[in-house]
Amino acid sequence: MEKLASKERILRSAVYLFARHGFAGTGLRELAARAEVNLAMINYFFGSKKGLLKEILDVFFEEYLAIARKELPGTDSLHTKLSRFIYSAVRYFESEQDVLLVMITELPHDDPEIIEYKANWASKMAKIIEKEVCKPLAKETGRTIPASCLGPMLTSLMASRFLFSPLMERLSGDVENSVNIESYIEIITTLFLQGLTAQE
């Protein structure tokens, strides 16, 4: 069992801690201890604490964008394409819950260095949604919903389970009463597709 490279261990520990204590709430010494590296290694590899956050956000947005580019374009029906996208995206969210939480909880924070990064990615995402979802939808239903509204709605809906999961685990208790991931995907896919095409 080869030990992971230091840089990778720092990255994973950062994702874990940022998701649980927040970016500002995580100290670099705590992070270094968890990653089993010397404190100075963090700045050596990532330049600064913010550089570390940027790299985490990059990883998330890159993959999220790649999923959109893979599933949304093409000649299939809007219904088919959106189903595929939701399926892949939620699966990805599930596999990288902590990264998703870091992305969401850092969304509103207005650090000028970070907001530039996020806006850049959001812009690319909005263009795809606009072209592949909003325009076909307008043709189908006659109703125009801009990507700046539909994109956040879709992402928030898909992320809802993971955003609230730390709370829901604590109170639901009985596991039987909760919904498995396949059902969850089915529910929000139906909700979104039926709900969207019902717009008039």
Place this chain on the structure above:
Amino acid sequence: MEKLASKERILRSAVYLFARHGFAGTGLRELAARAEVNLAMINYFFGSKKGLLKEILDVFFEEYLAIARKELPGTDSLHTKLSRFIYSAVRYFESEQDVLLVMITELPHDDPEIIEYKANWASKMAKIIEKEVCKPLAKETGRTIPASCLGPMLTSLMASRFLFSPLMERLSGDVENSVNIESYIEIITTLFLQGLTAQE
């Protein structure tokens, strides 16, 4: 023009700063400066920094729960009741955007002192949703969606505009291309109601 009481000024400044820099990212000196109070006043009124956060979360959940208790029970149709709830809730979210952002961004963080508070409120909310939405819905459609799934979905969907607004403002540019609040409410109401009743 009477100057607000010190405690109130602290509370409002905290909401403003926590929404923009996060809870852990906001220093008490910066907060005291913005509220124009002495640093020691914060601990005098709220006991600790966490006590301040608790009070902010209390204000939010209390009102959110009050809206649910007001709009959801009763003999009206599920459709009518849910429409009313979404309308009131989104209006409240809009009027207290910063408080909403603080609540959302602190949702996943696992501070033991805070998570107890949140779980307590979430439990009350889940009970109302379960009784007033999930059960009637199961009777209508035959499909059972637990409150621990439906609650987060609904809240996330209603909050999506405000969660992403700091980003969206930065990139959309043209105000004409964005959706006003009335349209936003209409869109997600239709989405949610049509989408839910389409479950089978």
Place this chain on the structure above:
DNA sequence: ATGAAAGTTAAACAAACGTTTGAACTGTCG
């Protein structure tokens, strides 16, 4: 084998952190 590059380390830096203290000030009521 040798030298440059990459990785790792302990130690220290100034700055900022949340919190506490005890005195001073305010207004109110007896």
Place this chain on the structure above:
DNA sequence: CGACAGTTCAAACGTTTGTTTAACTTTCAT
């Protein structure tokens, strides 16, 4: 007036913060 509770204040407490430095070891192609 004097006493009292509610506020406000400057100052300091001990930690912890992110970052930097310079020396050290390891790695690896020449």
